[in-house]
Amino acid sequence: MARAKRRRRGRPAGGSAALVGEILCATLDQLCRAGYAELSVDAVARVAGVNKTTIYRRWPTKSELVVAAIVAAKTRALPFRPSGDLRRDLVALLDAKARRMATPRQRAIAYAINNLDPAVSEALVAELRRHRYTIPRDIIEHAIASGELPRDVDPELLAELLLAPICHRALVMCEPVPKKFVEQTVAIVLAGARAQRRTSLTEAPSKRPARKSASASFARPSS
Amino acid sequence: MARAKRRRRGRPAGGSAALVGEILCATLDQLCRAGYAELSVDAVARVAGVNKTTIYRRWPTKSELVVAAIVAAKTRALPFRPSGDLRRDLVALLDAKARRMATPRQRAIAYAINNLDPAVSEALVAELRRHRYTIPRDIIEHAIASGELPRDVDPELLAELLLAPICHRALVMCEPVPKKFVEQTVAIVLAGARAQRRTSLTEAPSKRPARKSASASFARPSS
């Protein structure tokens, strides 16, 4: 209401920004080093040179502390400047993402997110979800606008088909993502999108004559 | 080493199979209910009607207990019987996988695997890795043999491109996987594989003339 600035005298609220920085930095450090499960607030406090109570007062739970550390360390979007060549741009972008995902820091963050208290991480995952496919989708939308891709492809879907294999390899399978794999993924998905014009993207599942006759003998035991 | 059967007398080693079953069942139950982090061996013991010590003696760590529960509950491969129609078979298989992945049990298992002690889960993930793409890969290999797909596509790669989006949605993004999404994924990837014959799958990145001129204006701030 009409409560003006009304600075009450005394020590200012909000605490020391420097302390907060130390703590969040130490949190991320421990997260990379030990993972979410093994992360102990005691260790964070020790590394940050701070009493454990100080941390617990500001972030009541480990999840909240880690969420704060993640949002504080949120890496800027890749400084990506498209050349205009669709395939090259996609390969460059996805390869950059793959390499970033291989970073211990990003891996630790990605793994931690799955373990956070859902109620606490809700806002964070919503944020991530909003931005998940923006960059490849922008490139694809532009390619559609310029006529390089057919109009009836779904940019969001295509972005997902491009990004998913990289994320799957890097995060789920925990395997390296060589550049060649990125190139092959882009090649196939792009070729598929270009061919979409003449095959059935819509609901109708079989405009094209099915070739059932060719392979009736291929049956495997249900074990 | 001429030690014959030489049954030593006394209570037989190995413990009660029934007890083991109870414990592993309770472990999986708790895993679905609370997730790996929240899973407490005390609770498992309570549910299984067994003393905590019994569990700890047989499986020294929580990771080992959970791994044992997972391998004990390993679901049989999907009883999938291909019809011979490539697209329909892939859609059916992937949709079945998607629906299974949405099961709380499978979700809990998938999430837990990321949190296990790597040294303990090593064998398990190696096993999973060996079998990861077998079924779609078999279908694809058969399609290649029957001439329905070009010879120069990599079955393993194609299987990965098909499976990754489904896993990514279900596990990483924690979103539902509608059948339509599966159909679209299969459509695009299959179309891309078919088109692979005439575009560049190999190292050479640009046999096709690049259309750089079309979209030089598409540049976004690096923020």
Added chain:
DNA sequence: TTGTTAATGCAACCGCCGTCGCTTTATTCT
């Protein structure tokens, strides 16, 4: 039946995590 062997139950213990009450320190207004 009886002895042998190993699994199971029981209870106590250690250590770490998270909390609480109190004291100390730092900052700002009067």
Added chain:
DNA sequence: AGAATAAAGCGACGGCGGTTGCATTAACAA
């Protein structure tokens, strides 16, 4: 300078997860 206010330090406590030593019980062979 001194009072006021809130953050930060400090120590101790309760609780839980994991461990250990010992007593008990169950299964099998002689």
